[in-house]
Amino acid sequence: MARGVPRSVRVRRPGPRRNLGARVAGHLRSVWSRRGVRIALLMLLALAVLPPVWVLHHIYSDDSDLPNIEPFIRFELPTTGEVYDARGTVLISVAQQYRQMVSYEEVPVIVRDAILATEDKNFFSHSGVDYGVLPRVIEKSIVRSVATWWSGDGDLKLRLPQGGSTLTQQLVRGYFLTERTRLEDGTTLFHRGLAPRLMAVPLGVPATNKILRKLEEVRLSLWVEREMKRRYGSKEKAKREIFSRYASFIYMGNGRYGLAAASEYYFGKSLSSYTSRDAGKAALLAGISKSPRDYAPVAGDPEPLRRRNEILTQMASEGYISADVARRARAEPVRVVAVSPVKTHASAAIGSVFDELRLHGGARFGVTALFLGRVSVATTVDERVQTIVNTALEDGLALYGQRHPRAKGRIQGSVVVLRNRDAAILAEAGGREVYNGRHNVYSDYNRVTESMRQPGSAWKPIVYLAAFRDGLGLDSIVLDEPISVPTEVEGGIKWIANYDNRFEGPIPARQALAESRNTVAVWITREIGVEDVIRTARDLGIHSPLKRYLSTALGASEVRLLELAGAYRAIASGLRAEPYVVARVTDASGTVLYRAAERSGVIDTTGLSEIQEGLRGVVRIPGGTAQSLSNRDFPIPVMGKTGTTNDFRDALFVGSTYGPEGITVAVRIGFDDNRTLGANETGARTALPVFREIMLRVYGDSLVGPVPAFPQAIEEGIDGYLATTQATGPAVVQRLIRHRLPEPEVHTPPKETP
Secondary structure, three states: OOOOOOHHHOOOOOOHHHHHHHHHHHHHHHHHHHHHHHHHHHHHHHHHHHHHHHHHHHHHOOOOOOOOOHHHHOOOOOOOEEEEOOOOOEEEEEOOOEEOOOOOOOOOHHHHHHHHHHHOOOOOOOOOOOHHHHHHHHHHHHHHHHHHHHOOOOOOOOOOOOOOOOHHHHHHHHHHOHHHHHHOOOOOOOOOOHHHHHHHHHHOHHHHHHHHHHHHHHHHHHHHHHHHHHHHOOHHHHHHHHHHHHHHHOEOOOOEEOHHHHHHHHHOOOHHHOOHHHHHHHHHHHHHOOOHHHHOOOOOOHHHHHHHHHHHHHHHHOOOOOHHHHHHHHOOOOOOOOOOOOOOOOHHHHHHHHHHHHHHOHHHHOHHHHHOOOEEEEEOOOHHHHHHHHHHHHHHHHHHHHHOHHHOOOOEEEEEEEEOOOOEEEEEEOOOOEEOOEEOOOOOOOOOOOOOEOOHHHHHHHHHHHHHHOOOOOOOEEEEOOEEEEOOOOOOEEEEOOOOOOOOEEEEHHHHHHHOOHHHHHHHHHHHOHHHHHHHHHHOOOOOOOOOOHHHHHOOOOEOHHHHHHHHHHHHHOEEOOOEOEEEEEEOOOOEEEEOOOOOEEOOOOOHHHHHHHHHHHHHOOOOOOHHHHOOOOOOOOEEEEEEOHHHOEEEEEEEOOOOOOEEEEEEEEOOOOOOOOOOOOHHHHHHHHHHHHHHHHHHOOOOOOOOOOOHHHHHHHHHHHHHHHHHOOOOOOOOOOOOOOOOOOOOOOOOOO
């Protein structure tokens, strides 16, 4: 022990055993340290190698989960469904995607060259992917990513540029990968494997999804080109088929797909008409597909102009056009036709077509099948009659507007024309063609089928037919005297007045109908019972709920105009039938999937000739509400009835030519908010002129056959009545035909009631 050093602080030197243990521990630590380095290096190598290996395997060796190529081979793309009139004229073309299918040969050379120059100049040489553009795409991707990070607009993550895709890749993306493209910016990886998860760590999920979608795009493009070559026998034929699908499928903005649909939409020019002089338009078309939102041609927009000029320069540099042609085309302004939504002159009828397809078609030939272009629909509509109806309605509304300038443009109306023998709809106007500055379309409110309004005095023929079936005759005496009806308020009554505030006393039934005497209609209904009136209405095809009140005699229950037209048609023809508009539905091969069935039957003929003669008398008898139709300037024999609702809210006229070969026209004029039309705006004044114009033009142009004549017995019956009244005055026939109805109870109204 050393002198001078306390025992407590002396240091014991390690012996031989402790030195050995320290050396062993140090050695082990060194070994473990070197193994960790190796493991780390191996892991880094795996991370670097695994994704590329997975990518190469997935693209070139993985044949799993490939889509069905048969629809692509058969060129089954959604097309346009067409609705035709009875003569084969297209009423409207509808689609979820408006496109026209074209073959390679149908695409003009100048348009092909513009597409190839700007989108894929090596299209006919590569196998679906142009590897020569990859360095440029990678460079642009790196520059874009760094620039975005450097400017502070985002984190340092991979951002893929647009461009670099071949025509095949663009087609594959739009045909097979639409759902994946739509979801790629989400937070869920497309693939759950290890390699995609490793990629997502540095890149983020959206960028990884974009890469995965791009890889799938490459894989499917190579596969499509192989399959097309195998199916068509050569690479050249396969390329032409792929190009034709691209030209028919690519989205071109504004709901248009394919070059042909886009050309007609933007330029009003068929694709087949393009020549070298249309290089500017061809370049505009070629430029749209990259970004329809930015490059769809709009007059005065600089972006489509700039894009077009870039493409023209590129076409010249590639030798597709000369420098002179490019220079002249660059000097042209961008001109586009006035674009507008899909329109038709038969919008209400088209809406009814869709309703019937929903009722009868289901998945096989319903509305969806029409919009996908799988079926075509032939209708009963005659486009010529429809044009007449539209014009007549506008003319009638214009006349009303002249009398009421403040209502000009706001007044509405509706018209329907039925063929008597089977209730086929020949024309249907659910409203004016332009309302509030907007053109009417098929999805708008249809006042023929959707509007429930009171028919007013146009309901009275149903009351009279019920009475004729109960034994009343045209020359039976009825009383035009004050009469009251109970109101819906308990204990309340309402006194009924006539339009002229006069009462004729005892008069023949035919005169009461012709002059539309309100009190007589109520008296008849009280005597025969409301149930008889409702039963008759049902027999004539009225399906709407009907009130069991005496006021129903004056049209207090609301009905659709189409129902009212159907009832008059049944009276004119004696046939029961439901109105319809779809005549036939066929598929793309012409196979008939649906044909309107024969649905007519015979109504109860009791009293039928009497009501026909009575409605003919409305036109022929002096004082009849439609007597203006008996003038020499209206040579068409018709029967019909006016209708005017309370406070002049609606004006109606419904009339027919005689028998199964005739037609029925129903007109209603009124405001949508049910305000009054104004004093004296009756059915005769407001609605009848529309009916008159339609009948004159339809028969004048021989669109529905010759004018049917009324039976001689009907005309002679009216002649006899007119001769009798001229000789002895009205209301001379005192005998009730077949049996006498009970004497009516006459009520004297209070003095203050007019």
